[in-house]
Amino acid sequence: MTDLSFEAALNERVGEMLDACTRCGKCVEACPSVRPAGIADASPTDVIAGVIDLVRLGEGSEASRKWASSCMLSGDCIRACDYGVNPRFLLAMARSAMRRKESDLATRRRAGVTRYRETSRDVATLARMQLDHAALERLGQGAATLAAKDEVPDFVFYTGCNVLKTPHIALLALDIMDVLGISYSVMGGPSHCCGVMQFRTGDTEMSGRMGTSSVDKMSSSRSGVLSWCPSCYVQFSETTLPAIERQRGAKPFEMTPFLRFLRGRLDQLRPHLRAPVEMRVALHRHSGVAGIVEAVLELLEAVPGMEIVDLRQPAAGLQSASMSVLPDYKRELQRAELEAAREAGIDALVTIYHSDHRELCAHERDQPFRILNILEVLGQSMGLHRRDRHKELKITQDADLIVRECEDLIAAHALDSAFAREVVVKAMLGDQPLPLEASPRP
CATH class of the missing domain: 3.40.50 (Rossmann fold)
Structure with a gap:
């Protein structure tokens, strides 16, 4: 356990990754966003160098800003890097730095709260228009859990938020685990937010606070967390959990995408x-x-x-x-x-x-x-x-x-x-x- 704040732990990791980056440009060459973003003629080495400037200074070339803003999270950049750098994570930090340069913390925090409330409203309404109280509770949107209160479940199944708009998908995941004899508790929805909406507005402190709170709530199984939502998975596995590991000296759990788990x-x-x-x-x-x-x-x-x-x-x-x-x-x-x-x-x-x-x-x-x-x-x-x-x-x-x-x-x-x-x-x-x-x- 260290005295590092979430933001300090995050910035430490960012600094190490920036130092490891050789600016070779292979991540830019591999990225499917480059052509539709209109920067195919830009030098890949210049583009990644500009991204590093964005992360450090909040300012970079126009092509670098376009690349950061056009990231579809495809992950090709990660596979292209020979030096253990996660360019997708650096692009997320570049976008956060751009938001911080554009407005003060109070404005960014309001924007994050607004997005969070809109998502919560949309998710809750559409879920309730399709499910009765019992089904909502089965998906963790009520007091009930599927594992007995005195029993530690095999896994926590983390739904994320937006899958509740198409709840039949999440319910089928639970049905399949029932057939396999796997015990689980279900968490997700706005009350267990991953913090990505706050992160996208440049409010890393609030993002860390919300993500850490959800991590602590999920740390209650024998075998870790199964995640459904890919954006939550990326937010936790590439931002929140590594920062918490630096703060606490250990990762609270392993998070596994549900479909990889089934495989x-x-x-x-x-x-x-x-x-x-x-x-x-x-x-x-x-x-x-x-x-x-x-x-x-x-x-x-x-x-x-x-x-x-x-x-x-x-x-x-x-x-x-x-x-x-x-x-x-x-x-x-x-x-x-x-x-x-x-x-x-x-x-x-x-x-x-x-x-x-x-x-x-x-x-x-x-x-x-x-x-x-x-x-x-x-x-x-x-x-x-x-x-x-x-x-x-x-x-x-x-x-x-x-x-x-x-x-x-x-x-x-x-x-x-x-x-x-x-x-x-x-x-x-x-x-x-x-x-x-x-x-x-x-």
Whole structure:
């Protein structure tokens, strides 16, 4: 245990990484954001040198500022580095430094609080429009936990926040663990924030405070934490946990992405994949968390009857939401993938993460194939099913109809209907980067 504050521990690690960086530019050369960000003609060595200036001084070249602002968290830069530097983490610190240069702490803190409250509102409202009290408690949004109070669970399952907008995905994760005989407690939602929203506004002190609080709450299992949300995973594994390890001399726990965990338990899972799922599927891919695409492909291959088609599309970004920094590029990739999927004659396009699913699911209305999450496919083979209410509602493209469809749950949770409609318009129907076709296909 040291007397270091969170920010001091974070800055120590940053300093060591800056010293280790040779400014070779390989991270810039490997980055898929460079071309769509309009800096393909810039010198890679100059770009990374400018990023280091941003981290140290809050000022850097225009190309370096563009690169930092256009990071989709793809992770290619990490794999390209020969010196153990995490350029993705340095880019996050560069963006934080830019925010600090632009405004004072009070302004940045207000911005972080505003983002946090908006996310909390949207998540809570959409979850309550789909789930009753018992299901919400099962997802850690109430007093109940799944592990007995006098029993230490095998794992903490950390949902993050936004997966609660598509709660069938999180519930299927719990159902699969139940089948495998794994005990767990569930944490997540705004009350267990990873601090990424505060971090993005340049308020590293508040980000550390919130992230550390959540880490302490999660330190209650025998085997560590299973995480679902990739942005939470990156925030914890690349920022919060390393800083806490410097403060305390040890890491409180290991955090493992849930789909990599399932791949590691494939021998245990395989006997439960009994029912054939006769489908030709393609995977919507993101490369940001190492090993996830490979894990999902291996899980799909274990499902009897499954045929996997490679659409040969780029696997950029951490998840779809992370690509919002380059909206035109994201729409271009989504359009190309849907066209390739249609031409390939697949039965289903399989998503990995919740933001991928939210953004793509309504396109099922216009396409000759389904949009399914990987856990739905595994669940189908295991005899597990959760209704994808988010997709059903979003496909209607009618806010008033959605509110009417959910009126029983709106009443049960004492939600205001007009307020619920506002959230539907913004956080469900508005979450549509690539517009649907003008009229539905037959």
